[in-house]
Amino acid sequence: MKEQVVCKTSEIQPGEMMKSTFGKQNVLICRTPDGDFHAFMNQCIHQGAPLDKGMMCGATTESSEPGDYQYCHQGEILRCPWHGREFDIKNEGRMLANPDKKIPSFKVRVEDEDVIVYK
Amino acid sequence: MPKHQIPIIDTDIHERVQYEDILDRLEEPFRHYIANCHWIQEKHMPYTQPSVAGVDRADAKLPDGRPAGSDLPFMQEQLLDDIGHEAGILTSALDPSPSSMHGWHEMAAALATAYNDWQIETWLDKDERIYGSVHIAAQERDAAVKEIERVGPHPKMVQVLLPIDDIMWGDPYYHPIFEAAEKHNLMIGMHHNEPPVYYGKWPRYFIEWHTLIPTAHMKQITNLMFNGVFEKFPNLGLIMIEAGFTFIPHLMWKMDQQYRDLRHEVPWLKRKPSDIMREQVRFTTQPAEELTKKEFMSLIEQMGSDEMLCFSTDYPHWDFDAPDRALPNMDPELKQKIFADNAKNFYPKLPNPKEG
Numbered sequence: 001m002k003e004q005v006v007c008k009t010s011e012i013q014p015g016e017m018m019k020s021t022f023g024k025q026n027v028l029i030c031r032t033p034d035g036d037f038h039a040f041m042n043q044c045i046h047q048g049a050p051l052d053k054g055m056m057c058g059a060t061t062e063s064s065e066p067g068d069y070q071y072c073h074q075g076e077i078l079r080c081p082w083h084g085r086e087f088d089i090k091n092e093g094r095m096l097a098n099p100d101k102k103i104p105s106f107k108v109r110v111e112d113e114d115v116i117v118y119k
Numbered sequence: 120m121p122k123h124q125i126p127i128i129d130t131d132i133h134e135r136v137q138y139e140d141i142l143d144r145l146e147e148p149f150r151h152y153i154a155n156c157h158w159i160q161e162k163h164m165p166y167t168q169p170s171v172a173g174v175d176r177a178d179a180k181l182p183d184g185r186p187a188g189s190d191l192p193f194m195q196e197q198l199l200d201d202i203g204h205e206a207g208i209l210t211s212a213l214d215p216s217p218s219s220m221h222g223w224h225e226m227a228a229a230l231a232t233a234y235n236d237w238q239i240e241t242w243l244d245k246d247e248r249i250y251g252s253v254h255i256a257a258q259e260r261d262a263a264v265k266e267i268e269r270v271g272p273h274p275k276m277v278q279v280l281l282p283i284d285d286i287m288w289g290d291p292y293y294h295p296i297f298e299a300a301e302k303h304n305l306m307i308g309m310h311h312n313e314p315p316v317y318y319g320k321w322p323r324y325f326i327e328w329h330t331l332i333p334t335a336h337m338k339q340i341t342n343l344m345f346n347g348v349f350e351k352f353p354n355l356g357l358i359m360i361e362a363g364f365t366f367i368p369h370l371m372w373k374m375d376q377q378y379r380d381l382r383h384e385v386p387w388l389k390r391k392p393s394d395i396m397r398e399q400v401r402f403t404t405q406p407a408e409e410l411t412k413k414e415f416m417s418l419i420e421q422m423g424s425d426e427m428l429c430f431s432t433d434y435p436h437w438d439f440d441a442p443d444r445a446l447p448n449m450d451p452e453l454k455q456k457i458f459a460d461n462a463k464n465f466y467p468k469l470p471n472p473k474e475g
């Protein structure tokens with residue numbers, strides 16, 4: 001399977017996500033607040049949790065100082081439903097605590113109303 | 120087809136109760152105080168950071184909105200059937216444990232009784248794979264002993280649960296509880312309550328508290344050890360639930376070394392502490408640190424026994440360990456022990472075909 005329509009653009013509002021399938025793979029389509037679509041494997045790289053049961057939220061950032069939280073990237077961070085590890089949707093699904101690790105991702109393009117995932 | 124090749128014994132599953140579930144089993148006047156006078160337990164954790172759904176796995180919340188762990192059919196589907204459990208031991212979330220409640224010990228004892236009845240009817244009698252823990256209000260010692268006498272003989276009750284909080288259970292005052300447990304072939308399961316690690320207070324951050332939970336477990340093992348509980352009750356076993364296992368060698372070495380210097384203070388101890396631990400103390404695996412196979416095998420070697428670890432998931436909590444992912448690969452014999460046989464050999468009331 002090289003490419004496939006996984007959903008319509010109207011099915012996911014900015015800041016929301018949904019699961020779908022790409023061939024035999026379970027995939028997760030995330031739509032960030034800027035309206036962009038991103039597709040990942042719908043399985044956490046830690047212990048395999050279904051990521052669609054997690055949450056898209058923001059994150060406390062590196063520029064926080066002890067006792068003083070800076071919170072941003074609202075809607076761009078995917079948190080796993082189990083151990084809560086955070087993955088940066090806009091940065092190839094990299095884990096915030098260990099950016100060497102990332103959730104496998106797929107390419108996405110939008111044609112008319114169709115969200116198309118491809119390799 | 121279950122996911123896991125070895126049918127596992129899961130030594131830590133948290134079923135969840137809400138007061139309304141047990142009200143009809145609660146005696147008066149205690150029912151009245153909950154139903155009409157807004158009584159609730161007073162200890163609550165000041166954090167919600169751990170995960171996306173408080174302290175639970177976000178996907179374990181029930182579709183009808185009830186909290187994770189409230190419903191047997193849902194647990195069967197998501198855990199027992201899916202993974203392929205041979206047996207699972209309930210460790211509850213009557214939060215906090217009755218033994219951990221400050222004040223009004225009669226209420227704590229009544230809640231423990233209602234909880235035990237609810238647990239038996241709603242879980243133990245409904246799924247043959249599920250085994251239970253006797254809840255007591257241990258600070259109300261004599262009532263606790265009575266409760267063990269009352270529900271301890273139930274064929275599926277396998278242990279008495281004590282919280283790890285601010286009471287050290289090895290004190291001779293509590294020994295009648297151990298005596299009653301031993302009499303009924305029940306082990307002692309200890310699970311931390313809150314807040315056991317920071318000198319009785321909460322630290323500023325959850326991550327501090329959660330990192331140091333093993334220290335609270337070490338305190339209780341040390342306390343039971345040197346108060347002579349294991350020597351006085353040689354058929355009693357203690358299982359430490361949910362602190363992991365990487366601290367075990369340290370504690371064994373430390374207690375042995377101290378014993379060589381200070382034996383005269385605790386002359387009732389006849390065996391080396393590390394030998395007592397190998398014989399009578401067990402540990403659930405979760406939350407397992409991410410170890411390589413080499414690191415894991417080296418730890419087992421340092422423990423001097425591959426029979427001390429019993430696999431647990433901690434379902435449905437946020438730091439759940441998946442059986443096929445949490446521990447490193449190991450040879451089938453060791454896997455069989457950690458995922459099933461060690462627990463079967465530890466709990467006298469779990470079916471154990473090997474013993475005939």
Ligand code: FES
Pocket residue numbers: 044045046047048049080081082083084085
């Ligand atoms: S399974 Fe996702 S953080 Fe552990």
